[in-house]
Amino acid sequence: MLEILTLNCWGLRPISKYRIERVNAIAIELLASRQYDLICLQEVWVREDFLRIYTRIKQNYPHSKFFITGALGSGLCIFSKHPILSTKTIPYHLSGRPLGFSDFFVNKAAGSVVIEHPELGQVEVFTTHMHAGGPEGYHIGNSYRSLQAWQLSNEIRRASSQGRYVIACGDFNFQSNELPYAVLRDHGLVKDAWICSRARNNRDVETADRVDRPCSSAMEALSEAGITVDSPLNSWTLTKNIPIEVQRTFGKRLDYIFFRDPSPPPRWPLTDRINPSLQCTSSEVVVTSHVPGKDYSYSDHFAVRASFSLSSSMPATSATTTELTNNNRYNGEISSPTLSDRSTSSNTPLSMFSGEKKRQMLNELRRVVEHHREVHVPHGRHLLIGVPVALVLLVAFTISTAFLPNHSYYSPIFAFFAGIAGFGGCVALVTGFVWARWEDGALRRSLEELAEETDHL
Incomplete structure (x- = not known):
């Protein structure tokens, strides 16, 4: 068949x-x-x-x-x-x-x-x-x-x-x-x-x-x-x-x-x-x-x-x-x-x-989602600390190049690290703010769906 x-x-x-x-x-x-x-x-x-x-x-x-x-x-x-x-x-x-x-x-x-x-x-x-x-x-x-x-x-x-x-x-x-x-x-x-x-x-x-x-x-x-x-x-x-x-x-x-x-x-x-x-x-x-x-x-x-x-x-x-x-x-x-x-x-x-069995499953799933939201989502937001740190490093490396002698071997090195700092700050901002809020929003929607499903049992 x-x-x-x-x-x-x-x-x-x-x-x-x-x-x-x-x-x-x-x-x-x-x-x-x-x-x-x-x-x-x-x-x-x-x-x-x-x-x-x-x-x-x-x-x-x-x-x-x-x-x-x-x-x-x-x-x-x-x-x-x-x-x-x-x-x-x-x-x-x-x-x-x-x-x-x-x-x-x-x-x-x-x-x-x-x-x-x-x-x-x-x-x-x-x-x-x-x-x-x-x-x-x-x-x-x-x-x-x-x-x-x-x-x-x-x-x-x-x-x-x-x-x-x-x-x-x-x-x-x-x-x-x-x-x-x-x-x-x-x-x-x-x-x-x-x-x-x-x-x-x-x-x-x-x-x-x-x-x-x-x-x-x-x-x-x-x-x-x-x-x-x-x-x-x-x-x-x-x-x-x-x-x-x-x-x-x-x-x-x-x-x-x-x-x-x-x-x-x-x-x-x-x-x-x-x-x-x-x-x-x-x-x-x-x-x-x-x-x-x-x-x-x-x-x-x-x-x-x-x-x-x-x-x-x-x-x-x-x-x-x-x-x-x-x-x-x-x-x-x-x-x-x-x-x-x-x-x-x-x-x-x-x-x-068995409606009771499904209720137990929904409760367990809700606990898993809540734990994820309370424990793991804040970890992503901690990356926001890297934004001001990266900004300070970017400014420091950029200004430092102005005080270096002409044709100094350190100029490209400082410019390289300034670029790394800028890139790291962008990654920290996107991951710690945009993605953390994105993930938190998806988790909150899931909790709402679970609550609605439980109410209909």
Whole structure:
């Protein structure tokens, strides 16, 4: 029915080793592997790499989109077997700091395409690469990812409310026991394809993302835990300093495929039938071998594949209709999963029907945002101290050159340092004032949205 693949290609020009060779190998692998409906790639930073892949696979995937954001691009692209009706680039409001992390210059984002599927109709597919953990530390990175997950959840809700099936996949840079995952699950009301494909009933889905089953080998971690990065089976892991706790689990699961059905139409529950439910029938980690004839892997991430099918629709009963309507009305929209999910599907987490669980998530997200605003935003404003210091140094070096002998060797040195002082003052002003206020404004807007969402529960 529907086949999706997502892969982080690790295609950063100055850093990624054997980039061109690996990109060509990825294109050959995608062409030789099973026929997918959509291929979603991340970290394809160089447009020429996108064209290299497209040139090789365009016979099978004639429709494509390369998403552009920031100064260096988003690194996101999608290849589709089906016609693309529309596209949208969604830069995240917060994506690192000018002096703190390179994510600021690429402006992490989500990209979406709406395709026309012969059986599903319109399907909106999102690919994303969220804020990475870096020198800024876990807490600030987690707050960025949480707000990015909130923004993506709102986009998913919008797409679902327009009567579309929704797929969201990519490198999310969080694990399933972290807050951003809960934001997508409880606000975006998405289902995790990996979990759903292995669940036998609703309770399995509810607990699968909480229970860490110890794996005895790296191969078992791939097949049972869905490990996609920092696996000892990946050649590029050997070049990293992997924390002990990650080594114990044979890596991390950071790459996901989420999905959601269309929201019930405005006339529901007056109508007796609703859309059939999308079911994940299988999901696995793929592209795990080395490049043929080489001693390195295709990327520092493994790919994730998922297959979906439709369950048949069924009549709505008054009891379940009333329960869903009362428990899942957010912002005036009945955004619950379809009735067939509630009645017959093994793919629906029970958490989706708990308003209290969402309230807990919103409270935790509010605490994270408030902590970020109280602790980290003032750090940026401290850079404003550098403005008067730079101004004093600029004036001092400029005046000093007037008292130097003619043709003195010190004149160009003083002029150089005067230029450095002027440049430093400009950077301090832009970062400490403009960006600090920009970030604070985005955080305040997020707090307002969270308060409004809590009031509607």
